[in-house]
Amino acid sequence: MLEGRWLNNNQRMFLVNVYAPCDLARKRVLWDDLKQLRASNPPGAWCFLGDFNSIRSQEERISSSNRIADPSGISDFNQWISEMELQEIKCVGSSFTCIRPNGSVKSRLDRFLVSDQWMSNWPDSCQHVLPRDFSDHCPTILQTKMLDWGPKPFRVADWWIHQKGYQRVVREAWSSAQQGGWGGVVLKNKLKYLKEVIRQWSKDYGFINDKGIHKIQKKLNEVEDLASNRSLSEDEIKAKRDLQQELWEASNAYESLLRQKSRAKWLKEGDRNSAYFHKVINFRRHYNGLQGILIHGVWIQNPMKLRMKL
Known part of the structure; x- marks a missing residue:
């Protein structure tokens, strides 16, 4: 060893x-x-x-x-x-x-x-x-070795649909991307613009990960520590309720994201088993990854050489 x-x-x-x-x-x-x-x-x-x-x-x-x-x-x-x-x-x-x-x-x-x-x-x-x-x-x-075989496909996360403002963002982005020309090109450009808008909107929800959820938990614990020493003001009580709601929504969204990535649909909805989901995600990512392509008996692992052959 x-x-x-x-x-x-x-x-x-x-x-x-x-x-x-x-x-x-x-x-x-x-x-x-x-x-x-x-x-x-x-x-x-x-x-x-x-x-x-x-x-x-x-x-x-x-x-x-x-x-x-x-x-x-x-x-x-x-x-x-x-x-x-x-x-x-x-x-x-x-x-x-x-x-x-x-x-x-x-x-x-x-x-x-x-x-x-x-x-x-x-x-x-x-x-x-x-x-x-x-x-x-x-x-x-x-x-x-990490190999870059090109851009990854864009996928819609299930948790987006349940977030406030998502449908409004989609409607506004789709309506604002007006242009003339051939219908196929117009549709392609509108989808491309919509993808970038949704990605930016998703980044604004920075709590959809472990670190973001821990930040919300830390803020909520700070307010609860104050409540153990004195009475909270109305603004502090409202802030506590908002943090609890934010934590609940962030946790549900994060679990939904992990479920979707792992595709483990047979697990009961709502079960928190993040370690399991991470294992399944890594396992699927590992087996779905491309390590190379066999072309006419030659094993090619360099993406740049593959692009030159094509």
Whole structure:
């Protein structure tokens, strides 16, 4: 295990290199040892990497003899990953990392498993399986690099519709963007202008994030501290009611935003489980991210080179 700190944000990091045994009994001993290792260390961003000598499903192994992998080993490995609260990051390249010299068996044994803290810091992490040479295992590397593939699509947040003034802003922006010309171009320009107006209107609601909500809570606590020492004036009572209403609206809007990003519609509306929503958001963002595009057998990761080819 390698332990250190990421200097940019003073984040504690743990990198654990794993080489698991082949038999199931000793694997179970290793899984328990790794649980104790993590439990005995302080919280941080964890990454377990290496040859786990285990597969997560029958699809991760192909054998010429059509031999089925031991379901107990698959179940134990997946259960250990779940109990450790780890997730496997997206993989690019070959589906198998271990190939016998005669090609009779192909398996996915090598992988990177990371914690939620890791994904929060580096949501664009991706593992790349490279071609093998002398070894029967393919080299696998972990890359974390932000790629700019162009502008992101504009989406309407659900909480906007319930805010006072939103419909008025939309109507005024749509009516004021009057111009002549071909209908398709006019519609495109009106939508573009409306998008910028809504974005600016959304920025004015600066409390739709953790920091903004905490600021409202701090102001409300200050007023309540005054009320514990003396009677509040009518203006202070009104200010307290306004802060309570503002806090309620901001909290509901923030939860609505997280629900929409996570798309976890099956959760009961109103349940506050922000940590869960953040995990789902990071997981979806990670798997939806583009790490590169394969064009005529050439793997391109540089957006500028892609634009030149197109």
